[in-house]
Amino acid sequence: MSLEALSLALEAFRFLRPWWLLALPAIALLWAAVRRAHARPRTPAARIAPHLTAALTLDAARRRRPQPIDGVALALVCCALGAAGPAWTRAPDPFAAQAAPAVVVLKVAPSMEGTDLAPSRLERGRQKIRDFLDLRAGARTALVAYAGSAHVVIPMTEDAGVIAPYLAALTPQTMPREGDAAGAALALAASLLAAEGGAPGGVLLVADGVSPAETAALNASPVPLAVLATLPPGARDRGLDALDAPVIAATPDEADLRRIDGLLNAAWARAQLADESRPWEDRGRWLAWPAALLTLLWFRRGWTMRWAALALATALLPGAPLAQDGARNLRAEAPAAAPGLFDLGGPVAGWFLTPDQQGDVAARRREYDRAAALYADPYRRGWAQYRDGQYKAAVETLARLESADAAMLQGLASIRAQAYRDGVRAFETALRRDPQDADAAANLALARRIVDWVERQQEASDTGDQPDPGADDVTYDNEENRGREMQVPRDQDAAGRLLTADQWMRTVDTRPGDFLRQRFALEAAQAPATGDGGTE
Template structure:
């Protein structure tokens, strides 16, 4: 799936902006007429010029010099206009679905070549590229991301995942010496990335992070401009013939986060469009945004001579309309905890959102987005809805509590047999549990005693396989615990990637 990075947020706003209650806009002509009557009725008749001297005429005429000044009715009219517009329910986006990531799936294709080891960008081009990738993944918290490395050949490093912790060690292990062949085959990386995106259910994009592009690849990359953006890892004032020849957006490296923010906006433009076209979610009423300037305008009504109680009553009446221009239900001009939580959630400040939410469902989703799966599971477990049981299953699986996940999905189906995706997730969770227990059943503790386990116990709820508890013999050398033994295993991601890439390159040949 592809989309255009050229679609700006302003274009999306213009395309989807509408009013949920447009019939309330009929009040605008009434407000305009009322303003005109009050504003100009005090003009009065002007004295004949021949009847009185000009200086006396100017001194005896009231209201003439006030016509161009700001009068109470002007502020009242503006406040009423804002109140009417807010009550009409302006909107341009859907209410976010807590079960769906609010960012587009993305494949990051990173060039890993000797030129990327250059130190003209501190600490090096490659390390700066990794920093930018980490910043982008953090900004897109919870979004599905995959990583591809390329030089003379392209290789999948990490498949699509919503867990940023999975990407981190493999990203750190990338270095020029892990690549089987030197070169700059950006088209191979693009083809591999597009294959990953084709398996996603939502529109996504490819981010090419490189310091150069081969002239032979320019045409192919431009042909994918609808789904491709480029981050040029070059020092300021430095160019590359291939990068300069591209017509698709190329974002220059910046010392702050401006480049990352620009890439995120371009990546999510069409994704937000797809979400806006999704009719399953209600439109997000943004009328409350207009309540704030309307409220500020009422402050001038406390000035001496500016009080207009009838206008204040009318404005408050508009603001109190059901679903109207209130700060999502606020009556005293202050946001409720749930409203503050929603704002933090939409800004991807998930830990802060979890602290604000009093709605347990939203609080649990915020905790899960923040990676606090155990706490999220505790919140969902207190609710008795199919939706909460489904969310409990998600939190349990992500917390590696697979049996709890199975039970949660079973509960969701018991509460609602037709709950979307519950049956599929239950089958997947059962396969995971069966795989874990089968692996344990096939293990022979007698053959493992020489590994030196010291009081190791594994979960075996169905008693499949032998009990996994082993005691060291007296007089032997101090035996390693499971954690200590695992820490002695060489887990260098660079060595693993070097071997895997070499095998893939040989198979391709």
């Protein structure tokens, strides 16, 4: 755990059921009373010889050793603290990213070709960015390049393989203008983060320096900013020294990247803590392990206490469950994960974890296909199938359930499977089961608009002579018979848009460097120049 994460955890620490802490003074009084009685020297009987009395009584040194009451009191303290519900994080939202989205901003100017930092400042920056992507595998990341103008190289993506070839193609020759448009690059990065639907994120600026004229724009950054300075050891830059954001010098190992990742994730976690719609994640179950280990001492000769079992049974009966229930989440909140101590699905794991608990472990590891095979609860199985992209299987699993939540998730799976009519029916079912469900009403309206759009497109394409659909075509349902069935090539999505940015980048046949040079030149020609050669 990084220092930033530890500081944030201490700041957010709380007890969900603090009234259980009232048991701690009672446990302390009990421990003191038993200890005092045990430590009180006994008056030797008058008829027993002194040498026998010494052999039959405990001396002061032995009385100071650990006693059974010590283990009992410590186990009871663990039980009381666990029942109080310690928490310092919010329960994760399964439909939201589990890592902070980030935008990497790379300076691609002639000064970055300096070889005082081997092999060059630019190449070291590219190496650090690749390592940063590997460190954040699966997290959404975008790439922005700037010199005298700023340009989005790759929009937000979870696939680092899309970024790699275009990152390698970035050279000062691909940039249409010389200069330092760091402020414009930061504005582009902020717009990319804003398009993530309000998900908190951060910006990593990789540069060998910043123009003093740009420091004011960087210091006024609306998003968390961290700077990786690609400078040789001992070198300084006046613009970097004037920044309020943390500036970390590039190191031969990954210590600099781990520090930056910790800073960005701390800002993301802080925003997650402020989301009051998510329940707190109860960590009380962690204290069950030390309590259980301490109870093993009671099987040792001389450590048995007749009242200990009753006290432990009383302490293990909290008035509230360990997992605090938050508001009903219609978007299928992921169940709390159990500790993964054994191989999932094996015979040993079955001794300690139920099938649903094993599925929780697989879901927390993002192994949703495995979780779907492990879950016994059909709702959780359908949720795992949905997350794994098995939309038709999820629809079949959830169709057997009678809850509004199941119908809601069934509708989402139908929409993803492009069965829009089925999605409309599922959302109507969710509303029938829960008329107050605002999310189902909003999704129903959206699904109806999608169906109407598809059928209007089919009406417009009704020429009376429609060829048979090919293997690479998608045929949408048309229950209203409005026009002929329309085949849409797979390079368009359900809303009629062209390829996504990731798919489009994969279809570019020209060399990435040539492609970027032409696109950047076109963008720069369409944008007015600013004072330092940047773009607005």
